[in-house]
Amino acid sequence: MNARTAVVVEDDRDVGDAISKLLDLAGFDVQVAQTGAHALTLIGEGRPDLVTLDMTLPDIDGVEVCRQIRTVSDCYIIVISGRTAEVDRLIGLEVGADDYLVKPFSIRELQARVAALFRRPRSTDVAPSAGPAAGTVVPPVPRTAVAEAQPAQPQPLPTDPLGCDDLTLNRGAREVRVDGSELDLTRTEFDLLAHLVSNPGVVVPREDLMRAVWASDFVPDSTHVVDVHLANLRRKLRKARAGNEWIRTIRGVGFRFDPCCG
Structure with missing residues (x-):
């Protein structure tokens, strides 16, 4: 089983390190970008399974980054932002984010939100790095358990229109x-x-x-x-x-x- 991949988009090094460590322990191969331009390059080349996205970046606004991600990838996107106004949450969701987490946040809460997203089936037209087929996605597991885990058996989904x-x-x-x-x-x-x-x-x-x-x-x-x-x-x-x-x-x-x- 290939490890899932994630891109952490965060210009605060301490916050980025904390998120990276959590995702690494959950079995992800993690890359970190501190600018929107670098993030879009990593996402376009690597097609990650998950992106955590800060909305306040030094070069490109996070809303525009999210919009551009959605033109090339159907990855899960969790916005992690210090913007607390409801309108900011709504805008983030409207441009394609799957979830919105306000800073400061609990690492356990982020872990729960990531696990909840990965219980949902993925679209069938995601890039090759997207992992198991739709309907077989399971929550992230510790890296030590990956080698022992057996691949999940695909469960057929209803096909009747x-x-x-x-x-x-x-x-x-x-x-x-x-x-x-x-x-x-x-x-x-x-x-x-x-x-x-x-x-x-x-x-x-x-x-x-x-x-x-x-x-x-x-x-x-x-x-x-x-x-x-x-x-x-x-x-x-x-x-x-x-x-x-x-x-x-x-x-x-x-x-x-x-x-x-x-």
Whole structure:
């Protein structure tokens, strides 16, 4: 089994060292970048499985770095930032981050968040360094256990199309089509849509969506995470097919997928 790879993007050497040590103990091969330009070079060449990203860098703003990462990689991205305003969290998630952790942070909390991300299936079109196939990803394990571990047996995912005539979702292929054309979704957007489409006509509370998508009882500390990702998802659906109302907001509760309302 090949070790997972990670890039730590952090201009504070002490913080970068602390994150690097944690990820090294979790079985990652770690590289550190102190500038956005260096980070983009490492990520473009190495296609890591995980990136931790500081939002305040000396050359390129972290938001732009995150946006550029998403043009070349579907890796997990955890923003680790001293910016505490809600708008900063929402912007980070909107440009493609999977999670947002505020400084100062607990090493145990970071460890839990990394483990939670790696319980989620990866997209099937990730670069070769992405590790096991979708559906077989397990949380990071200590390096000493890697040599003894046996590769997980792939579990087949359902391949029957879900949705309706105008919108179809295939969980096995991790593919969404609107009117026959494939829709480009992030991993989180796909997972949210898949959970809603799998429960047509059922109101799914935000908390249930968080647990289903983050695949752990350890979930982000605000349901705004769900709202931001769903807002991005709905914007893409509307761009693909104007006037659709497949996803409805049920005020004060959650969201519902209505297949007859495309």
